[in-house]
Amino acid sequence: RLLLPGRQRWAQVRRVAYRIPCKFAPNMSTTSLVMVSEARRFIQECLSRVGVPAAKQRCVADLMLAADYRGVNGSGINRLDMYLSDLQHRYVDISADPILIHDTLTTAHVDGNRAMGVFVANYCMDLAMAKARQTGIGFVVANHSQHIGMAAWYAFRAVAKGYIALVMANTPPLMVAPGAREASVGENCLAFGATGNYSHLMLDMSTTMRDIGAIEWAFLTQQEIPPTWAADGSCTPTTLPNLALSAQQLYPIGGHQGFSLATMIDVLCGVMSGANYATRIPRWCVPCPRCAPNLGLAMLVLDPTFFVPDFNDRLDDFSRRIRSSCPANARNPVKMPGEVEKQQMDYVDELGALPYPNLLLAKCKLIANMLCVKPMQLAFEPCQRYSH
Amino acid sequence: RLLLPGRQRWAQVRRVAYRIPCKFAPNMSTTSLVMVSEARRFIQECLSRVGVPAAKQRCVADLMLAADYRGVNGSGINRLDMYLSDLQHRYVDISADPILIHDTLTTAHVDGNRAMGVFVANYCMDLAMAKARQTGIGFVVANHSQHIGMAAWYAFRAVAKGYIALVMANTPPLMVAPGAREASVGENCLAFGATGNYSHLMLDMSTTMRDIGAIEWAFLTQQEIPPTWAADGSCTPTTLPNLALSAQQLYPIGGHQGFSLATMIDVLCGVMSGANYATRIPRWCVPCPRCAPNLGLAMLVLDPTFFVPDFNDRLDDFSRRIRSSCPANARNPVKMPGEVEKQQMDYVDELGALPYPNLLLAKCKLIANMLCVKPMQLAFEPCQRYSH
Numbered sequence: 001r002l003l004l005p006g007r008q009r010w011a012q013v014r015r016v017a018y019r020i021p022c023k024f025a026p027n028m029s030t031t032s033l034v035m036v037s038e039a040r041r042f043i044q045e046c047l048s049r050v051g052v053p054a055a056k057q058r059c060v061a062d063l064m065l066a067a068d069y070r071g072v073n074g075s076g077i078n079r080l081d082m083y084l085s086d087l088q089h090r091y092v093d094i095s096a097d098p099i100l101i102h103d104t105l106t107t108a109h110v111d112g113n114r115a116m117g118v119f120v121a122n123y124c125m126d127l128a129m130a131k132a133r134q135t136g137i138g139f140v141v142a143n144h145s146q147h148i149g150m151a152a153w154y155a156f157r158a159v160a161k162g163y164i165a166l167v168m169a170n171t172p173p174l175m176v177a178p179g180a181r182e183a184s185v186g187e188n189c190l191a192f193g194a195t196g197n198y199s200h201l202m203l204d205m206s207t208t209m210r211d212i213g214a215i216e217w218a219f220l221t222q223q224e225i226p227p228t229w230a231a232d233g234s235c236t237p238t239t240l241p242n243l244a245l246s247a248q249q250l251y252p253i254g255g256h257q258g259f260s261l262a263t264m265i266d267v268l269c270g271v272m273s274g275a276n277y278a279t280r281i282p283r284w285c286v287p288c289p290r291c292a293p294n295l296g297l298a299m300l301v302l303d304p305t306f307f308v309p310d311f312n313d314r315l316d317d318f319s320r321r322i323r324s325s326c327p328a329n330a331r332n333p334v335k336m337p338g339e340v341e342k343q344q345m346d347y348v349d350e351l352g353a354l355p356y357p358n359l360l361l362a363k364c365k366l367i368a369n370m371l372c373v374k375p376m377q378l379a380f381e382p383c384q385r386y387s388h
Numbered sequence: 389r390l391l392l393p394g395r396q397r398w399a400q401v402r403r404v405a406y407r408i409p410c411k412f413a414p415n416m417s418t419t420s421l422v423m424v425s426e427a428r429r430f431i432q433e434c435l436s437r438v439g440v441p442a443a444k445q446r447c448v449a450d451l452m453l454a455a456d457y458r459g460v461n462g463s464g465i466n467r468l469d470m471y472l473s474d475l476q477h478r479y480v481d482i483s484a485d486p487i488l489i490h491d492t493l494t495t496a497h498v499d500g501n502r503a504m505g506v507f508v509a510n511y512c513m514d515l516a517m518a519k520a521r522q523t524g525i526g527f528v529v530a531n532h533s534q535h536i537g538m539a540a541w542y543a544f545r546a547v548a549k550g551y552i553a554l555v556m557a558n559t560p561p562l563m564v565a566p567g568a569r570e571a572s573v574g575e576n577c578l579a580f581g582a583t584g585n586y587s588h589l590m591l592d593m594s595t596t597m598r599d600i601g602a603i604e605w606a607f608l609t610q611q612e613i614p615p616t617w618a619a620d621g622s623c624t625p626t627t628l629p630n631l632a633l634s635a636q637q638l639y640p641i642g643g644h645q646g647f648s649l650a651t652m653i654d655v656l657c658g659v660m661s662g663a664n665y666a667t668r669i670p671r672w673c674v675p676c677p678r679c680a681p682n683l684g685l686a687m688l689v690l691d692p693t694f695f696v697p698d699f700n701d702r703l704d705d706f707s708r709r710i711r712s713s714c715p716a717n718a719r720n721p722v723k724m725p726g727e728v729e730k731q732q733m734d735y736v737d738e739l740g741a742l743p744y745p746n747l748l749l750a751k752c753k754l755i756a757n758m759l760c761v762k763p764m765q766l767a768f769e770p771c772q773r774y775s776h
Contacts, residue, residue: 102694106494107524109695136495137527141695164660166652177710180722184713192652194659201655203648235716254641260591260725261649263710264554264580267589271582271702272552272695278709300688304660306490307497307529314659321666322565322651325572328623334568337648 009370010085031221032361033353033379036065039077042364042376046080049371050087051094056119063118067150068354071344072204074213075150078220078360081367082147083116091292092116092146098123106135109273112145114292118153120145121167121297125154128301132163136306141268141298143275147171148297151191152204152338158301159193159200162312167191169297170269172281175208176249177259181235183249185278187211188265193338194304196315202338207262208250215241215250220357248283269296353379397758398473419609420749421741421767424453427465430752430764434468437759438475439482444507451506455538456742459732460592462601463538466608466748469755470535471504479680480504480534486511494523497661500533502680506541508533509555509685513542516689520551524694529656529686531663533557536685539579540592540726546689547581547588550700555579557685558657560669563596564637565647569623571637573666575599576653581726582692584703590726595650596638603629603638608745636671657684741767 043064044057052060060083068076086092096115100108108127112120124140131138148154151167158165171186187208194201209229218225219241227237228251230244237251238244252258270277275296282293304311319336327333348354356364361376368375431452432445440448448471456464474480484503488496496515500508512528519526536542539555546553559574575596582589597617606613607629615625616639618632625639626632640646658665663684670681692699707724715721736742744752749764756763 104523104694107694135492137525139525139690164655177713177722179716179720181714181716184710184722192648192655194655201651203652205645205648209642253645254597256725256728257593257641258645260580260593263589263706263725264591266706267552267580267582267703268690271706272690272692272699274696277702277706279713280705280709302527302656302660306492306495307660308662311660314665315655317668318651318654318659318665321668322572325565325667326569328567328569332567334565334572337644337651340644 010081010088031355031357033351034356034361034376035353035379036069038377038379039065039068039354042368042373043077043080045373046084046367046371047087049373050084052087052116053094056094056116059122060116060118063149063153065354066153066156068356069345069348070150070152070341071348072150072152072213072341073217073220074211074215077356077364078213078216079147079149081363084367084371086146087116098142098145100127103127103131106131106137106139108138108140110140110142112142112295112297114144114146117146117148117169117295117297121148121154121169121299122157124297124299125157125165125167125301128165128299129158129161129163132158132301132303136303138301139299141273141296143273143294143296144292145169145275145295145297146293147295150204151189152193152202152341154299155191155193155202155204159195159202162195162303162305164194164302164304165192166300167297168265168269168299170266170275170277170281170295172283172293173279174212174248174250175252175259175262176231176235178252178255185259185262185266186281187250188262188269190261190265194315196312196319199316199319199336200338201315201319201336202341204338204341205253207252207258207265209253209258210250212245212248212250215244217357219245220359220363222357222359265298268298272296273298398469398476419743419745421739422744422749422764423741423767424457426765426767427456427742428453430756430761431465431468433761434472434755434759435475437761438472440475441482444482444504447510448504448506451537451541453742454541454544456744457733457736458538458540458729459736460538460540460601460729461605461608462599462603465744465752466601466604467535467537469751472755472759474534475504486530486533488515491515491519494519494525494527496526496528498528498530500530500683502532502534505534505536505557505683509536509542509557509687510545512685512687513545513553513555513689516553516687517546517549517551520546520689520691524691526689527687529661529684531661531682531684532680533663533683533685534681535559535683538592539577540581540590540729542687543579543581543590543592547583547590550583550691550693552582552690552692553580554688555685556653556657556687558654558663558665558669558683560671560681561667562600562636562638563640563647563650564619564623566640566643573647573650573654574669575638576650576657578649578653582703584700584707587704587707587724588726589703589707589724590729592726592729593641595640595646595653597641597646598638600633600636600638603632605745607633608747608751610745610747653686656686660684661686 128138231249232238232243273296516526620626620631661684
């Protein structure tokens with residue numbers, strides 16, 4: 001087995017994004033295209049290097065590529081270094097699978113067993129769907145889970161089978177409660193999906209103004225962030241993503257409401273599941289030796305046909321009514337939750353490849369060098385403006 | 389039976405709050421105290437005049453007084469005229485009780501039967517708790533419901549028995565979606581409660597920055613509102629509550645996130661229950677003859693002991709961790725959801741009476757005159773600065 005990079009090296013990879021002292025790195029402002037198959041090859045080879053078996057590699061790559069396809073880039077290939085580092089340092093157990101602690105006809109309590117978040121969440125979603133199929137409802141909570149990536153991924157899996165799904169997960173403390181000077185609760189995320197005949201609805205949000213991944217993405221694409229998103233190290237609103245990333249103090253949506261929603265999600269995912277919660281969760285930037293973050297998640301799946309026979313028609317009508325409300329700009333009709341992501345998917349389809357900012361590609365190149373994996377190739381070499 | 393006031397007269401009562409053309413009414417800026425027993429007497433007598441039987445009067449008064457006690461004044465005695473008008477015009481059926489359409493071990497679908505919202509919601513909460521007692525979870529949706537008042541009221545009923553409760557309800561379209569010029573979805577509310585040994589958590593929010601009741605209250609207490617709360621008639625942010633009230637276009641929390649949450653609640657409460665949703669719900673200000681609003685609600689009750697044995701201890705620890713995070717102002721520690729309301733209750737206890745703004749008392753006096761009910765007496769006559 002090859003010598004794998006140490007903790008210091010992974011920290012260095014993250015510093016590519018975090019610690020650039022000037023406002024923005026020069027000459028890094030372009031985006032390059034990468035074919036989906038090439039991005040998949042790269043992700044899977046990297047995972048393979050830290051010991052993830054082939055079938056599991058594919059699951060993780062699916063999740064990341066779906067996030068990049070939908071434009072939820074903070075949960076895309078941008079998360080690769082975190083997953084690789086967690087796997088290599090054994091915060092995540094490569095060989096583990098989640099196990100059932102206890103279940104009833106409609107509920108289940110799962111021990112994530114320190115498996116990768118995507119496997120814990122997939123397992124819980126399968127369980128919740130199986131229960132909803134029989135009784136109209138399935139509710140599953142899990143502990144000893146990890147970062148599950150884009151929560152909408154799991155909601156989509158249920159929505160594809162006609163269910164309504166609510167997916168929640170907690171995260172390390174990243175949210176500054178109103179009136180506080182430090183982060184005490186996670187940017188806990190919530191995804192909700194439902195489908196009609198011709199329309200679907202997919203809400204995917206964190207309880208902070210934007211999740212930390214979106215701020216990382218703003219850095220990678222060298223854009224300023226609105227001052228309502230995050231604080232810098234001195235608890236003052238900042239527009240510079242690198243300051244926001246090193247401080248890790250995000251603002252809740254709507255002040256007390258977003259904070260309250262975050263506590264609700266933490267109670268369901270953390271307190272009730274036996275997982276960690278609030279400040280009991282170690283921060284990402286402070287790796288705690290030999291202790292996994294022990295994150296929690298909660299999922300509710302409903303079969304709408306147990307309640308009304310014409311749910312799909314009603315959801316179509318619901319979407320139509322909201323979409324047809326008078327827009328402020330006549331050429332920009334009102335969008336349902338998930339439509340912006342749908343537009344991004346159309347855009348990626350048109351491009352025929354995934355657009356990645358060059359700073360992200362630089363980070364991937366570092367990973368490739370560290371793991372002795374062939375770097376990710378650009379889709380159209382002549383357009384390549386970045387070289388390392 | 390006495391001649392009861394017509395639709396025009398009720399509209400006049402609402403105009404007290406809505407249509408005062410100048411910025412604020414002069415000499416109305418004080419607050420007077422009313423004993424709880426006197427407020428209860430007044431509410432019950434008014435309800436009695438429109439034919440509500442004694443036991444039901446008490447339920448409605450409990451709900452309103454609890455809202456005023458907690459400082460959720462928009463759902464307090466301020467809502468009396470709306471309930472009375474609805475009852476008198478038969479949008480609400482005084483004699484009706486909710487009935488069960490269909491249920492399973494864990495779910496139920498209820499027909500609210502156009503009964504008063506408080507009875508529909510109480511019925512659903514009892515049902516959900518009974519199911520949670522047996523299986524750890526209870527999920528109930530209802531249609532043909534009405535305005536349920538303070539959603540936290542029902543969550544408290546479950547929390548008092550050690551359950552975790554999530555209560556959601558939809559409302560007439562009051563929220564302007566991002567990029568829209570008109571309201572298309574409700575300010576749909578969400579309450580969530582859980583209890584530990586020494587702490588409890590009670591989240592009670594609308595998906596708009598503040599609900600319409602809070603804006604009514606701002607008008608009654610003659611305070612400007614932040615421009616982030618609502619638009620005026622020309623779709624521009626306003627700081628004047630009367631303009632906000634006549635336009636009825638509220639802004640969602642956090643832009644797209646709040647709007648998405650509102651659609652989630654509408655899908656669960658409206659689309660899935662068979663109730664009205666989005667623009668299918670008639671607006672409060674446009675009474676539709678012979679058609680009830682047919683609102684929906686959804687409730688999820690969980691018994692945490694089905695998942696972890698020490699939930700109460702864990703919730704105490706969770707609250708302690710967040711409350712002990714470093715505050716921005718040392719004398720103002722971080723507050724958990726529900727603590728501001730707890731402080732208001734302590735304040736009311738200290739006063740020994742409920743503080744009502746004089747504009748609200750003027751509205752109540754109009755109601756008293758219309759229904760030939762003895763007007764509400766102030767607690768300390770010498771302090772009375774307002775006379776009609």
